Amino acid sequence: MDEMSELVGLFREAAPFVVLTGAGVSTESGIPDFRSPGTGLYNFIDPMEYLSVWGMQKNAPRFWKHFKEMRGPILDANPNAGHLALARLEEGGWVSHVITQNIDGLHYKAGSRNVLEIHGHLRTARCMACEERMDLTEALDQLPERDVPQCPECGADLRPDVVLFGDVPEEYPRAMELVEASPLLMVVGSSLSVSPANMLLHGAGKLVIINRDPTASDRLADIVIQGSAGEILQDLTERL
Ligand code: NAD
Numbered sequence: 503m504d505e506m507s508e509l510v511g512l513f514r515e516a517a518p519f520v521v522l523t524g525a526g527v528s529t530e531s532g533i534p535d536f537r538s539p540g541t542g543l544y545n546f547i548d549p550m551e552y553l554s555v556w557g558m559q560k561n562a563p564r565f566w567k568h569f570k571e572m573r574g575p576i577l578d579a580n581p582n583a584g585h586l587a588l589a590r591l592e593e594g595g596w597v598s599h600v601i602t603q604n605i606d607g608l609h610y611k612a613g614s615r616n617v618l619e620i621h622g623h624l625r626t627a628r629c630m631a632c633e634e635r636m637d638l639t640e641a642l643d644q645l646p647e648r649d650v651p652q653c654p655e656c657g658a659d660l661r662p663d664v665v666l667f668g669d670v671p672e673e674y675p676r677a678m679e680l681v682e683a684s685p686l687l688m689v690v691g692s693s694l695s696v697s698p699a700n701m702l703l704h705g706a707g708k709l710v711i712i713n714r715d716p717t718a719s720d721r722l723a724d725i726v727i728q729g730s731a732g733e734i735l736q737d738l739t740e741r742l
Contacts, residue, residue: 505727506734510741512708512725516686518598521588522677522702526691526713528606530582530732533575537693538715555668562659563649569662570642573624576605581612584690587735589613596742598684601677603692603699605664618680620673620699622664627651631658638662674698681705688712691731694719 513519525535536542536549543549547568551557558565581589589612591597599616600609605624609617627641628634634655641651641660651660665671678701681687687706694700694717703709703719711723712734720726727734 509725517596519686520680520684521597521600522689523602524692527584527731528604528608531579533579533606553666555666566650581608583732583736585612587739590739599680618673618677620671620677626663627660628663629653629658630661632656678705693717
């Protein structure tokens with residue numbers, strides 16, 4: 503039996519199950535991931551300077567300038583065949599939840615409803631003093647008049663509602679609960695090198711990994727399929 507037929511068999515036994523996605527599910531929408539050789543963002547920026555709590559505290563104006571530049575193309579992106587297939591799998595009762603490491607909102611745009619964004623999103627910013635939230639677009643509209651957007655309530659600096667390196671991902675315990683309650687975890691488009699997201703694998707029953715490149719966790723998986731997330735997920739939905 504080939505891997506795809508084996509996977510379809512596993513789906514029939516385990517549905518509804520949980521999916522964990524990473525940046526690789528969105529590269530076919532034109533959003534670069536972190537670690538792909540040649541195209542990943544790590545080829546161009548130092549994440550500790552631009553995407554960490556430390557980098558934000560060290561130079562908040564630079565952090566916000568970069569954040570604004572990065573956000574524009576992400577907001578313009580559309581869901582690809584992979585996001586659409588996952589939404590169809592949820593609608594068909596195969597997938598219960600999508601846990602995503604992505605901040606791009608493309609699972610919602612594709613029609614998925616049970617989405618847990620463990621690394622946050624681009625919809626809001628929050629005040630670092632009083633925790634008041636505001637629309638991220640309105641916060642960014644304060645630039646470049648100000649170097650750093652300010653809270654309309656108390657005037658303190660705002661920060662985006664994304665989980666930066668150095669933050670505690672508050673949704674992680676809920677994600678672990680979902681994984682532990684599911685008979686199968688299917689990972690799509692993640693190098694599985696970011697913690698604690700990769701620790702979710704320890705709560706998994708059966709494990710499937712769909713990724714273009716090998717991951718350090720492949721040896722833990724029951725089925726590994728290498729290739730394009732969009733093509734593989736679309737093929738899967740057509741076989742069900
Ligand atoms: P990563 O960059 O570490 O790994 C991405 C993996 O996806 C790679 O192993 C690569 O082989 C694979 N991949 C790339 N294109 C693919 C495709 N078309 N089909 C199948 N696989 C493909 O990303 P990560 O593991 O998600 O960790 C990086 C962190 O950065 C996460 O927190 C992530 O959310 C964040 N990030 C998010 C976005 C986004 O919101 N779209 C973009 C970049 C980084």
